[in-house]
Amino acid sequence: MSNLQEIGLTELPSLSKLYLNAAATAARRRILGGSTGEPALPAVSYHVRNVRADVDNLTAYQHLVGESASDTLPAGFVHALAFPVSMSVMNRDDFPLPLLGMIHLRNRIEQKSPLHFAKSLDVSAWSENLTGHKAGTQVDVVAEVTLHATGATVWRGVSTYLAKGVFLPGIDKSGNHQAATGREDFTPPDPTALWRIGPDIGRSYAAVSGDFNPIHLSVLSAKALGLRGSIAHGMYLASRALADVGPAKGDAFNWDVAFEAPVFLPARVALDISTTPSGSGAWARSDYTAWNPRSGRRHFTGRVAALD
Incomplete structure (x- = not known):
């Protein structure tokens, strides 16, 4: 992450607007074609400071997934809180994979300490590990959540996505396809x-x-x-x-x-x-x-x- 250009956002982006932009980008690529250069992930990270959970939304989330009512943010809720920042990375014009239709393969989350809903948080996200998959191309999107007051990392998530049927030039499709292995x-x-x-x-x-x-x-x-x-x-x-x-x-x-x-x-x-x-x-x-x-x-x- 140290070599990435940091892009600050003033607030959490609207996911509905990001999906609309993704649809427009997909239409543009169909008309103009994709990039013909060497595929690469954007060397950027996005971050938003001073994020706080909405109490009513937290309560509705807990009820929907079956979590007990609590002042502590569930790990899945933190993922949802950080998701708009992750989406901003994947929604860039220079992101080599189409956002719409992306398949969710895997999540690895480290919950380092409990998060009280009233805490002010900073959220960062970037992409890495563009690799081949027998069904297309996959990528990892990393999100980190830190305490705004101290900078201590309290939550880290790595989401792996597959762009099915998208085979990028220069990416070996026989490469890393974790989700297809080990299925006894x-x-x-x-x-x-x-x-x-x-x-x-x-x-x-x-x-x-x-x-x-x-x-x-x-x-x-x-x-x-x-x-x-x-x-x-x-x-x-x-x-x-x-x-x-x-x-x-x-x-x-x-x-x-x-x-x-x-x-x-x-x-x-x-x-x-x-x-x-x-x-x-x-x-x-x-x-x-x-x-x-x-x-x-x-x-x-x-x-x-x-x-x-």
Whole structure:
């Protein structure tokens, strides 16, 4: 990040405006064609200072994903808070991949300490690791949240996205495709929970997160981007699983999730959570798996582990 040009934003950008701009950029690229030069990520980072959570929005988020009411920001809510800054990176004209239709592959989040809703935060984001995938090209978008008063990093997230069908010149498509590896045969265990997810969850999650990506909002808008129907937000699913892990996770943890198959709406999703104690008998980690209870197809896997 030290070699990146820092671009300061006066406030959190509007995600709806960013998506409109992304649609305009996509139309422009279809007409004019993409860049013919060597593909590269923009050497910039975006940051916004003095960000505070909206209490009503926090309450609505907690209710939607099943988190207990608390003055502490859930890790998934912090991701949503930082997401407009991450989107600003991907929404640039010189970003080599199309934003619309991007597939969410993985998240790795480090929650270093609890965040009270009244704390003033600084948010930064940048992109890295433009690599090949057998289905296209993937990229990591990094977001960091620091305390405005001290500069201490309290939350860090790395989101991996795939631009399916986009093969950039000079990017080896046989390269790093983490999400396609290690998928052993899956035999569903007895679930610890069964979710019933309605057709409007995409719009409900968009209302509390600001993420109005068309693939989540309706059948028509999803079909316009090549899907057979609308799908649930990956971070809604991951955050709901984190809520199901419960208070055992404590205040500081690593949280990983890898997405394998989309959840088309409406849906029933089975979830299994297994907990592993440490040598002292305290909680060490929880592993979770979610799948389609009818077909047995796995949707995502994840782990929440205590920080050392």
